[in-house]
Amino acid sequence: MTEMFRDKIDVEITVNGEPVEARVPAGQHLIDFLRQTVGLTGAHASCEHGVCGACTVEVDGASVRGCLMLAAQADGAEVWTVEGLTERGRIADLQAAFIAHNALQCGFCTPGMLVACDELLRRGGTPSRAEIREHLSGNYCRCTGYEAIVDAVETVAKARAGKGAA
């Protein structure tokens, strides 16, 4: 029955709201599929073992490591990358706060950071600085922008909470 195992798998994935059909190699990472096949190079592949968070994208509403998920496993899933979130305007305030607080330098970690921050902010409420740090503990910033990143997230959380109450 080994012929039931495929080395190329047909997938249909909704990427940033658009349907994508492709035939992917069995071992291909979701992040490589997004970068190389779909041409979305926002999220990065770096450590490729789940440690740095540069490859973080959203799959079916939750943040995941693009390097620890196979493209074959995303068949039928809804995937959002930083490009799609940007176009939708869902993280516009977060992106503006990153710029205002100088929370990005080289920008390598930024797409993964934004997806992780977005997940935290969508839970609502006003997370403490400790909670923000905890949630971002899986994302490395090689330029060590951490303090500024926490500032940016805290500002957005407070602004959104204020907006909600008004």
Next chain:
Amino acid sequence: MKASAGGYARANDLREALDLLANADGQGRVLAGGQSLIAAMNMRLSTGDMLVDISRIAELAGVAEDGETLRIGALTRHAAVGADPLVKTHVPLLAEATGHIAHAAIRNRGTIGGALSHADPAAEFPACALALGASMEIAGPDGSRTVAAEDFFEDVFTTALAEGEILTALTVPKQRPGEAQLIEEVARRSGDYALVGLCLVKRDAGHRVALFSVGATPILARACMARLDAGDLDGAVTALQGEIDPPSDTQASAAYRRHLAGVLLRRAMARLTGVPA
């Protein structure tokens, strides 16, 4: 590095998954959350596997009450275990432990069955299962069997699971009135594997203490448990330090780990009794 897989097949139900494994010429490998397996494939520690993707098998996910026990499906993701109201109420140890496992994006995909099957000696859930006296439900080509947590973890990354078998669920006794459960660990960064960790369960029948990251498997510290039952904390710390044989590695020396184990036991008891250590 890039993963190298021999092939991929998605199983739609347990029967199909078992059939796929049975017919993979010994190369079959269960793919659940992938948070350890794909990392290992990326590091080329594992190559040529015929991947049997079980991650979509709905019947293997979710938490249910079953009399005095809670049954947690193997494919229940870490994030779901941590957020589940039944788990919070009846097995608070597992809910608390989830917060120590990796990072949010990893908890969104990793599964409790994957963590138990992978049996990393530094992982939280295997030690929780030991401390709780949980049992593992296993399905194989010839039917199902149940294995006590105490007999499940055999060596580093080695469990009682035979080739072709799938862990389907974990069954845990519900917390009884007056029972307390907690976990303490020291890690270098939030979400990293623990240098040492300790689970403590206090029941009418006595204390149960399980440690992780101190040997090839999680261990039940029986001598320590007996001293705690006798109300002798100092004796329990000494007993604990005598019954573990922790490794020395780049993260911590054996002596430091042994010291930390005692510190964690005192912290856990202080939380339990409200008396500062």
